[in-house]
Amino acid sequence: MQVDEAIRSRKSVRSFLPTPVPQSVVRHILELAARAPSGNNVQAWRVHVVTGNALRVLGEAMRAEARDHTQSCIPEYSYYPDQWVEPYLSRRRQCGYSLYEVLGIDRQDMAGRQRQMLRNFTFFDAPVGIMVTTDRRLNTGSFMDLGMFLQNIMLAARGQGLHTCPQAAFADLHHIVRQHLELGDEEILACGVSLGFEDEGARENALQMPREPVDAFARFYS
Numbered sequence: 001m002q003v004d005e006a007i008r009s010r011k012s013v014r015s016f017l018p019t020p021v022p023q024s025v026v027r028h029i030l031e032l033a034a035r036a037p038s039g040n041n042v043q044a045w046r047v048h049v050v051t052g053n054a055l056r057v058l059g060e061a062m063r064a065e066a067r068d069h070t071q072s073c074i075p076e077y078s079y080y081p082d083q084w085v086e087p088y089l090s091r092r093r094q095c096g097y098s099l100y101e102v103l104g105i106d107r108q109d110m111a112g113r114q115r116q117m118l119r120n121f122t123f124f125d126a127p128v129g130i131m132v133t134t135d136r137r138l139n140t141g142s143f144m145d146l147g148m149f150l151q152n153i154m155l156a157a158r159g160q161g162l163h164t165c166p167q168a169a170f171a172d173l174h175h176i177v178r179q180h181l182e183l184g185d186e187e188i189l190a191c192g193v194s195l196g197f198e199d200e201g202a203r204e205n206a207l208q209m210p211r212e213p214v215d216a217f218a219r220f221y222s
């Protein structure tokens, strides 16, 4: 697959088929992902790949915690600001609303929105969950490296005909993840990735999130 095509065809998939993904394919994706650059080549990423029964058990535990104990769901790092400002606030709202709209969930339907949100924790039915951590003894720069590693996972997945959803939502559930997977004390759960084959008939997968044109974010000097 050409790089342009892999980039253009990547999207966040929120409904997967149960079709399993062989471990050899996941290994191949991770091997490619680890070609990501990192400052001083520190390669501060760690992954925990979860499938089968372990995935089901972890998914149910996270879902139950997110549903019943929201006050315990505090991430170890701040992805988002406390105070949103424009233009990010509007984009964020548009992101949420377009998902609910494509699914036919009314804005006022809090139970419906909650049900959809909770699907994050059961990996949108994907057969593979990848928990991505970094080392808390490093600094914020390592999050850049992690982003490149994550993007490589998502693009390498396209090369295998697979799709992904990056999910920072898991960061809120690090205390549950720690009960099920062997994370070292120094590991900070940054993000998860659901991986599998897209359910092409699912309405949420038809979502195409817009982007600003180049001239809105780039200036050229000569």
Ligand SMILES: Cc1cc2nc3c(=O)[nH]c(=O)nc-3n(C[C@H](O)[C@H](O)[C@H](O)COP(=O)(O)O)c2cc1C
Residues within 6 Å of the ligand: 010, 011, 012, 013, 014, 095, 120, 165, 166, 167, 168, 169, 170, 191, 207, 208, 209
């Ligand atoms: C680091 C990261 C974390 C994200 N976390 C979530 C998440 O927890 N749940 C979710 O449904 N989407 C999540 N997303 C997906 C974004 O909503 C999505 O990338 C954005 O709306 C653009 O859509 P696209 O990925 O289809 O191009 C995340 C994306 C990134 C990069």
